[in-house]
Amino acid sequence: MDDDLEKMTREELIAEAKALREGIRRHRDCSGHELCWHHPDLWGLLPETSDSIPVVPEWPEFLRGCIRYRQSLDEQAPDAPRTDEPYQE
Known part of the structure; x- marks a missing residue:
């Protein structure tokens, strides 16, 4: 694979x-609402070409995952700054 x-x-x-x-670094430095986004640019750094389309959970499962992810940030980064900035497209 890495020949x-x-x-x-x-x-x-x-x-x-x-x-x-x-x-x-770009992926690591994501913050706020960017944390929830799909990051194909990171995978694009790999030499293999594949248009990996993620398997997307149905809404209830997806939202449960989002909530669990946010909870994990409270556990792993309890002193991280918080924001109430709304999502903007």
């Missing part, structure tokens, strides 16, 4: 590492 790395030069490997780090 392409074997063929890269040192410079190409460094450029690849930097691109991957930037993608991870």
